[in-house]
Amino acid sequence: MRTYSISKLARLFDLSRSTLLYYDRIDLLPACARTESGYRVYTQEDAGRLERICRLRRAGLCLEDIRSILSTGDQPSAVLLENRLKGIGEEILELKVQQGLLLSMLKGVASKGTWPQVDKQMWVEMLRAAGMDEAAMARWHAEFERRAPEEHHSFLLSLSIPEREVERIREWSRKKGTDL
């Protein structure tokens, strides 16, 4: 059976040797054996495990979550993935705020004019320009809430609407939905 030394396996997955040393130390990917002289020996099975680890790492999961996913042996739990998705949404929002601040510092100008952040106001203006009125927007929210409540929530958050107002809007959407 094909085996790998630590550096060979690292090169195979474009990782550093010290990453694999670390994964061994925290028991995430222990080398399956050692040579007489103490060299780590990795098998194809180890390589398979490492591939799963890398895939999950690319998705931004932390090593602790990856460990628990691998220990169950099968599909990652949806809750875990959704949590990470929520976290990513928040991180992106935070980075966009930073972007806006930096741009306004660079221009020496209030952020309003210089950066086309799509927020609630702009979104409403665009729908209105397309010919939608209040009633149509209400129908649209109701439809969104009915079909995909989670997505409705994160869509509203992406428009920089604070959590509490998001809740109000969704409440109102559900009411409109039953009214129809």
Next chain:
Amino acid sequence: MRTYSISKLARLFDLSRSTLLYYDRIDLLPACARTESGYRVYTQEDAGRLERICRLRRAGLCLEDIRSILSTGDQPSAVLLENRLKGIGEEILELKVQQGLLLSMLKGVASKGTWPQVDKQMWVEMLRAAGMDEAAMARWHAEFERRAPEEHHSFLLSLSIPEREVERIREWSRKKGTDL
């Protein structure tokens, strides 16, 4: 002159006491004096410096960069800000890749039934249910493209529309925009 104890100053800027202890230790914001019993004393001037620090931190700059900006005394160098902007762009891109990977993993997991992904088809259906017709949607795309082309692009990508079709839609939006 008005002075502050460490916790008072921390509360004033919504920071923790240990943050200010840390800023003192690394000499980013040393307390200007001590009482006989060793308590840190901060002045209005210190508060002013802290305000600049907080503003730069919110823009995502690291403490080392902030230190060098404050030492020059005036405007942050454009090069530094642009570097950070570039970094932010890369971080956002990376997070979007993670988002894509997670969503594709979730689709696999949720094939048992419980996760309504909002894609192009659902989006169009929702707008139609709200009363929008083809012409209104065209006006909306044109408006979106005109006001925030970058955001329009990433919005379309978020509906799982492939890059090439996104380009076609944007092209078409620009044409509609000039037609109006």
Next chain:
DNA sequence: TTGCTCCTCACGTCACGTGAGGTGGC
């Protein structure tokens, strides 16, 4: 013998957070 790979500590990173153990001030 030379040059390469491997080993095991130990310490550094970044911006703090969290105690432990002790003192000052009203």
Next chain:
DNA sequence: TTGCTCCTCACGTCACGTGAGGTGGC
């Protein structure tokens, strides 16, 4: 006296990176 604020270490975080000092293998 009580309860609050303050002090100074020292250690932890997360996922590794970077030596130092030494050995094995061709």
